[in-house]
Amino acid sequence: MKKLTLENWQELQPYIALADYHEYNSNTVTMLMWTSMYEVYFETYPDYAITYTCMPHREPVWLMPYCTRDHRFEAVHAIRTYSQKHGIAFEIHSMTKEFKNWLVDTYPMEFLIWDCYDARDYVYDRRQQETLSGKKMQKRRNHFHAFLKQYEGRFVYRQLDESTREDVYAFLRYWQSFKDVDDSISAEDTGIHLLLEHIKELPIEGGCIYIDGRLEAFNIASRLSKDMIQIHVEKANREIRGLYIAILKLYLETLEEDIVYVNREDDMGLPKLRKAKTDMQPVCKIQKFGSAHQALKIQQADAAWTRKIRSLWEQQFQEETAESTQFYFERLYREENCLLLVSEEELICMLQLRPMTIVLDGKDVRVPFVVGVATNPEYEGCGYMGMLLRYALKTVQGKTPFVLLQAYNWDLYKSFGFIEQYQRVRWKLKKQSDAADGGTWKQVEDAQDLLTLYLHFCEQKNGWRRRDLAYYKNQFLPNAAIWNQKICIYWEDNQPRGYIVQEESAQELHIRECIYADEEALQHMMRYLAQEEKTVYVDLDTEAQVEGRRKPETCMMVKQLGKQTFPQDCLFIREEL
Template identity: 35%
Template structure:
């Protein structure tokens, strides 16, 4: 491997052009600006060029610079090199078109692909940023007009590396030195800027500045990318001067890059303030980025060291989960011995918990299993990891009836699961409800178990809820911000209330007249009343059916009213 140097531009650039990647990471100017931090090395082979970065004890590759027919040859060499030199294979900042090409080829099983949205490039319409025309640019246009009004005699000119080096350096020190805490990345950026400036005579980029009263107040550095795109490497300005940022960019675009259509303003690095700033300029598209790893997945039972990683994964995957509900689950219901994890390079990417569950079928108890949760990291989804994990677990529980909740039924049918239990979701017409003055609300929570057993005794199939289940129910409801409402001698509701609606997620009652009496409790509420209930309820209201549970013992979906299971966990 050779160290990348400024003098290598003429050697490297033809390979960059051959690869023709979108994205600013494949720009030689960018490489040189940050080479002090990433210590880039390269090798040239007959059909490809490869680059290896070394950042804070982590090695990673750039995409191979070649045409698609040589991707596999290059990747095979890069993997072999990684193995020989004792570091994990990883490509960072791979663009979507490159990833898509790999995924369509036979060797795609060699790799795992991780979405890294914090690395995505923001792409803008050049004319919009240059003219500031249109409703979307109104706020920016107002700032620019305020600048023109305040400083009508400002001067824009291209900066000369010899004549202007000292004033640029002085301005950088002044602007950055005013910050209370100069971050490591800022310090590195200043070093990169100075490196670029000292290389101006050898690299194809433009640098321009705005002077006010003969003092430099802003400067900008940009270069040309492929795909009719301009990359903005640096924008620095006196933040106390309103409209200076739109002015410096507008001037650069008016003076250079007349034939380009797009402006690449790089990534937001996952920083919320930077994200809002870049989104406020209305990007026309994003260049999506990925990390690529060698696929070395293994599946094993969870251990004590996996707990925090599984909790984090759970929160990332399930949008309706909160810190409270997740803590409840992992404190009260999680068991490592029932949990399987899929790992790659010791990183948990997918997890599944399968727990024993007792079902009453035709008056006979049956020991079954319930897949309580399957989750795959959002950045690794749609690569078959859940499929791999689910098949592995199912092979461990052959000849067992297994249930799972059906948030997305179409996902599980290929695995042999079909809908076994349904609910109705009914929007209650409150006009049909009568006023009952004799409703008795009880605080005797031991009635819950009694009422449930009385209710399910009418069904041919239902879940047997253990005594432990009832001991935990109130705590579970608290964690989900659900309410329990017990009606003496009628039944109970578990419901959730927000600003617009009351959603009853469990309705336990003795007969339909009792159910109507219980619903009348909410008659005077101005909120929408939604009832999720079993299939035997017959109300003259708008309703829909939902699948609440699937089973691996059915050959097709079966909508039967004599079954009842209603579980979250």
């Protein structure tokens, strides 16, 4: 491997062109500019080139191989061989999504992947940034017009070349006088000097704006691919309104027609820079991924993983309390129902397939209920949950006709064949001043009353969960107490006629579950609730009709695994346990 230099960069360039990755690290100009901080080493072969980069006091990391797609396998093999021979970590960084997908498909379960969110390239429409046309560009257009109004006749745009070099250096010294110069700024300054000192030898271009004879803005760019230009550096006097917009616009006006996109690199995780780049309305962001050759494994949970499972649960389900988490892991969690995707000692993601009995067309059917779906935040966006869920579905194929699932985002699971099957209606009750009927509300004294009401209610329903007395005593009532939910039974003529599970805040009363004996009981119960001063929301089955404003909601998804068709009518389920 040899160090990339001004003397040999052209050896690597043809291979980068073959790969056509469109991401800003895959550019010899970028590599040379930052060589004082990130040294790049490369080796070329007939069909591919491999490169790694070094930072001071850090292990080298590989970049994607540069070649056509059909030579990637042998290129990655060369990276593996070199890593083993020279003791370099077999890690590939700055991968595009397309390359990441290829790596995962080619080497299944061999690489640990992570999403480098802060390293995403911001890509813009060249014409939009050049013309500033359209509603999205209104603010930028206003700033540019303000610049023209104040400086028309006083500014001139010039191409970046040898004659502007010393003026750029003077402006850099002025710009740095307002900064706390750190290693990154020093390395950038060194890189700018390197590029401009060799402006005739390197494929770089750019522009400058002079106001009253003084350079106040400049940029440096190079072609990243056939249809994309990359802005390496762009600096302007921030005291001059619209100047940043002007330098980009005027430069883009000089480009050939075949340039369609502008790559403005990443935001480095800096909030102000992220906002500025987002405000420019990118047409897309190029995702970047890192990888390490580290085997993945799917396994059933055991006691050795419990602490990490619980930690991930607490991290990802932040609405849970210490008490509710303790309740879940004592009463509901079972190792045999929990699947894990792990890499060495690291928990990547998890889910649980908890068995549940539902009643379909009068018959009890045992189905898995998918809960506790969570991914380690460091590995979100890498497809691991999809990998684990597909595996889980294969394990129950042929053993059950259906799988049930609840989610925060229903759309995520549609690609896996889940359908929004169960609906409920959230009613905002219309306030009433009429006196309620002669029923009374009482606290729960006997859980059997709740079970009796529930079973009677479900006689006219389909797809409902089979509950028993143990469920009410050991799960339903304790869970309500943890969440400060109040359970009240509605009585008429010394008979229980319905019950509600309610949550109360300063302004609202929310009925999470409402079970009623018949239509008359429902209306009587609602009449009581409608007299509340607070806003009252009630979650009801789809057949119920009450006075108020209705909002249908999905409450459960279903995936069909066998030939049996899931019923459509009178479905009811209200499960969060």
